[in-house]
Amino acid sequence: MQLALYRYSLPLSQPLVFKGERLANREGLLVSINGQWGEIAPLLGFSTETLAEAEAESLACLAALSRGEKVSPALPSVQFGLDCAQRSWPLNLSAPLPPYPLLQGSPGELIKSLSTAERQASSPSRLKLKVARYAMEEELALIEQLAARLPTTKLILDANGGWTREEALRFCELLPLEQIDYLEEPCAAFADSISVVEATGVSIALDETLSRREEWYDHPQIKTLVIKPTLIGSLNACEALVKRARADNLRVVISSSFESDLGLGQLARLAGEWAPNEPPGLDTGHWLTERVTTAGGEVMIENVHCLFKMEKSAC
Numbered sequence: 001m002q003l004a005l006y007r008y009s010l011p012l013s014q015p016l017v018f019k020g021e022r023l024a025n026r027e028g029l030l031v032s033i034n035g036q037w038g039e040i041a042p043l044l045g046f047s048t049e050t051l052a053e054a055e056a057e058s059l060a061c062l063a064a065l066s067r068g069e070k071v072s073p074a075l076p077s078v079q080f081g082l083d084c085a086q087r088s089w090p091l092n093l094s095a096p097l098p099p100y101p102l103l104q105g106s107p108g109e110l111i112k113s114l115s116t117a118e119r120q121a122s123s124p125s126r127l128k129l130k131v132a133r134y135a136m137e138e139e140l141a142l143i144e145q146l147a148a149r150l151p152t153t154k155l156i157l158d159a160n161g162g163w164t165r166e167e168a169l170r171f172c173e174l175l176p177l178e179q180i181d182y183l184e185e186p187c188a189a190f191a192d193s194i195s196v197v198e199a200t201g202v203s204i205a206l207d208e209t210l211s212r213r214e215e216w217y218d219h220p221q222i223k224t225l226v227i228k229p230t231l232i233g234s235l236n237a238c239e240a241l242v243k244r245a246r247a248d249n250l251r252v253v254i255s256s257s258f259e260s261d262l263g264l265g266q267l268a269r270l271a272g273e274w275a276p277n278e279p280p281g282l283d284t285g286h287w288l289t290e291r292v293t294t295a296g297g298e299v300m301i302e303n304v305h306c307l308f309k310m311e312k313s314a315c
Helices: 051-066 076-086 107-118 136-149 165-172 190-200 235-247 261-274
Strands: 002-018 021-033 036-040 126-130 154-158 180-184 204-206 222-227 251-254 305-311
Touching: 002 051, 021 051, 021 076, 036 051, 036 076, 036 261, 051 076, 051 305, 076 235, 107 136, 126 136, 136 154, 136 165, 165 190, 180 222, 190 204, 222 235, 235 251, 235 261, 251 261
Parallel strands: 126 154, 154 180, 180 204, 204 222, 222 251
Antiparallel strands: 002 021, 002 305, 021 036
16 A cells, blocks of 8 residues: 655745635645545635644544554545545546636726736636625726626626625625626525525525535525535535535536645546536636646655655555
8 A cells, every 4th residue: 555645835926815814825735545646735714624634634544544444534625635535536537618717806906907808819708706805896896897898708706705694785786787697605694695695686606605514405596506625525525516406407616725736637527527517616726836746747746745655565
């Protein structure tokens, strides 16, 4: 049996702020089980566990595996990484659709960058924008500019549960609904989000509700499930959500949590398997200025820090 655990740190092209936490580097773990890899990378501000906690549980799991024991990790990021490293991946999957662009930054900066988007040969069919981060008036002005300059582009807005019910109502009442594909998690509480959709008619997607494994029920204005495996954890739990979405005729978007290129590649494979007709939410790789794998997909172990390594011949 071959077991290994490495830690990586990749600089971001510019610092990012996640729920008040400033991040200049993306740090995570790469786990290898008999030559197959997985990524364990809790995201600051979104994951319930810290990287230190994930590292401790990963080391304990590998030690148990080395003794021939079965493991059942409790932390979502560890579940995801170990599942990927032990999964029987389907062969000959078609490549997923190209991910839609993600806009992140201040409204003023993004309005200045719109001229670049206008010079492109064709407008993207969908474009994702983070909201509930700056003054509501500035964000609404940006959305108005996007709608005017990219009239054939559907906008996906992601609030990450950042509004109260009253704030979300005020925002949604001023949206150009005909150009909004859906709004992800307007409020932290599911009941508040449902109140907003019933009052305004906006379509929504569930994201954090799924990651927190909270109860939810089907509603005509819920259009999409955004599945973030790093935050949800077990691939069985993710696949159960995919099956529920199919049963309820909901769209499925496989989405990233700023993983490295290795993790993004595995998420792309899951998207090709679980949601082949839906563009994934994987446009985060360009925020990282370095890679952990070569162009051929081999992990560059000389560029990562080894935490655990064991090679044992089968008896």
